[in-house]
Amino acid sequence: MKKEKHDKETLAIVSVYDRDGIIDEYLIFYLASLRVIADRLVVAVNGELTRDGREKLMTVADEIYRRSNTGFDFGAYKDVLKNYLQPGESEEYQELVLCNDTCYGPFESFEDIFEQMRERDVEFWSINYIEDPLLPHFQSYFMVFSGSAIHLLADFLENEVDSGTINPIQACGYEHGLSETILLSGIRTDYYTSKRKGYHNLDIFGAPDYAMELLGFPLLKRRAFSDELSVKDNCRRVLYMVVQRGNYPIAYILENVYRIYHRDVSEALQKSYITEMSFFEKNYTSREEVIAFCRKHKKVYLYGNGYMSVLFMARFQRYMNAFGGYVVSDEYYIETQDQTEQVCRLSQTDPEAPLIVAMTEKVAMQIAGRVRERKNVLFLSMDSERIKYMEERKSE
Numbered sequence: 001m002k003k004e005k006h007d008k009e010t011l012a013i014v015s016v017y018d019r020d021g022i023i024d025e026y027l028i029f030y031l032a033s034l035r036v037i038a039d040r041l042v043v044a045v046n047g048e049l050t051r052d053g054r055e056k057l058m059t060v061a062d063e064i065y066r067r068s069n070t071g072f073d074f075g076a077y078k079d080v081l082k083n084y085l086q087p088g089e090s091e092e093y094q095e096l097v098l099c100n101d102t103c104y105g106p107f108e109s110f111e112d113i114f115e116q117m118r119e120r121d122v123e124f125w126s127i128n129y130i131e132d133p134l135l136p137h138f139q140s141y142f143m144v145f146s147g148s149a150i151h152l153l154a155d156f157l158e159n160e161v162d163s164g165t166i167n168p169i170q171a172c173g174y175e176h177g178l179s180e181t182i183l184l185s186g187i188r189t190d191y192y193t194s195k196r197k198g199y200h201n202l203d204i205f206g207a208p209d210y211a212m213e214l215l216g217f218p219l220l221k222r223r224a225f226s227d228e229l230s231v232k233d234n235c236r237r238v239l240y241m242v243v244q245r246g247n248y249p250i251a252y253i254l255e256n257v258y259r260i261y262h263r264d265v266s267e268a269l270q271k272s273y274i275t276e277m278s279f280f281e282k283n284y285t286s287r288e289e290v291i292a293f294c295r296k297h298k299k300v301y302l303y304g305n306g307y308m309s310v311l312f313m314a315r316f317q318r319y320m321n322a323f324g325g326y327v328v329s330d331e332y333y334i335e336t337q338d339q340t341e342q343v344c345r346l347s348q349t350d351p352e353a354p355l356i357v358a359m360t361e362k363v364a365m366q367i368a369g370r371v372r373e374r375k376n377v378l379f380l381s382m383d384s385e386r387i388k389y390m391e392e393r394k395s396e
Contacts, residue, residue: 011090012038012097014061015076017069021048023056024259026104026252031060033106037114038097042084044076073100073140074174075163081154096150099142103219104253107245113192113218114144122188123149127219128200129191134283134290134380135311137179138191142219149187156181160314169307173314180315183287193217206278209238214277225257225265237273239265281360285380287315290356293378294319297354303327303367305343309358312380324353329367346370356380 012034016027035041043061047069057064065084067076077098081090090096106113117125123146126138145153160177162170182189193200199214208224211217220242224235243250254266294300298321302309305326317323325342333345349355354376357364361381371377 009093010038010040010095010097011093012041012099013077013080014041014043015046015073015098015100016043016057017046017072017101018048018053021050021053022259023050023053024252024256025249026256027101028056028060029249029252030101030103030105031057033110034097034099035060037110039093042080044080044084046070046072046076070166071161071163072165072168072171073098074157074161074171074178075165078157078161078163081157090150090154093150094146096145096153097143098140098145098153102141102222104222104256105219105248107212107220107242107248108218117144117190117192120190122190123147124152124182124187125190125192127192128204128215128217129194130280131201132280132282133286135176135315136183136287137176138182138189140175140178141221147187148185149182152181152185152187153178169310172307173310176311177314180318184318201279201282203278203280206232207234207276209234209241209273209275210277212238212241220253222256222260225261225263227261227263232275233273234275235265236270237275240269240271240273243269283381285378290316290378290380291319293354293356295321297376298322299324300354300356301325301327301349303346303355303357303371304359304363306359308360308380312356312358324349327355329370352376354378 014031014034016023031041031043041061042063042065043057044065044067045057046067049064049066054064065080067079071078124138125144126140127142128139130137130139156178160181161174165171191200193215196214196216199210202211202215202217204211204215204217204221205224208217208220212220220238224238239250239253242248242253250269254264257263257265294316300320300322301324302312305328309326323342325344327344327346327349330345330347333343351374355371355374355378357367357371357377357379359367359381364379364381368379368382
């Protein structure tokens with residue numbers, strides 16, 4: 001028996017990108033499922049869109065908004081809310097859904113998911129949450145805002161999102177920047193998988209079968225079938241699990257995987273699998289330690305200017321009294337580097353300067369000895385005892 005639609009007025013904005021402008025059937029299924037809970041469905045297409053793709057989208061969407069593929073998902077959300085909708089129009093809706101096309105599914109109905117989440121009486125929720133000590137974050141492929149969270153989102157998009165950026169690493173920081181904004185605000189939050197707290201840090205890319213089985217994850221990330229990950233039996237097993245559920249056309253996944261990754265995974269539908277349970281890597285330093293460090297010092301420097309530093313700045317620059325610049329090892333310093341990034345050699349920085357090492361554990365261990373004599377150093381990916389242990393092993 002079909003449930004009656006909840007009385008909240010819901011606006012859903014979906015960010016879509018395909019390098020060839022093709023709209024596959026998995027996405028139509030996804031949008032049609034979302035259509036059941038949305039009073040208005042706007043599809044923001046980043047980049048190309050074929051005529052056939054447009055016709056497909058118009059069978060389920062109310063409107064299609066075309067834009068260049070800049071700013072990626074968050075850029076699309078900002079452009080729709082700021083440039084496509086009329087001023088104040090988004091405030092007419094009691095609920096705002098932002099999601100993208102990176103998932104297959106859903107394997108649980110959005111009706112049931114929304115019914116459960118609306119009963120929790122929160123202002124923001126996402127499908128899943130990663131409880132990392134340093135970078136706890138709400139995963140941004142599916143987010144729902146209501147009440148004051150809608151205004152919070154509008155401020156974040158206006159002040160922190162560059163809808164014209166073509167740097168995908170910068171765009172990755174938006175998920176973390178928004179998470180920090182939400183955590184700092186104190187609004188009521190939750191996530192769909194929160195009833196399974198022992199498993200919500202499962203790697204939904206590397207172990208999609210366990211995510212579905214133990215986490216209750218209602219979606220399947222497309223990237224699980226990328227060249228890097230699809231060699232694992234976890235991908236084969238999760239396909240078999242979808243078939244066993246019997247509520248999703250498995251051909252939609254097979255066709256998209258073949259077109260995007262040129263990989264025929266149809267032979268995966270068998271019962272013999274050897275899979276491994278993997279979790280997202282965690283940092284050692286806590287968010288609270290970093291905030292205290294930033295607030296304690298007048299000026300803070302960041303060792304490293306790669307992916308980890310982008311995520312760090314997206315979250316913690318707001319807590320700094322002043323940012324001194326990015327520090328790199330002398331041998332990696334390039335004189336022609338963009339000086340707007342404030343990049344300097346390690347040897348040129350004051351030995352007393354507060355320094356945060358924003359690197360993964362493997363890379364951080366390689367430079368730990370270079371900052372051993374410095375007093376104000378905070379490692380993000382290692383604790384002090386581990387650094388001491390590794391240094392002692394090196395000296396043996």
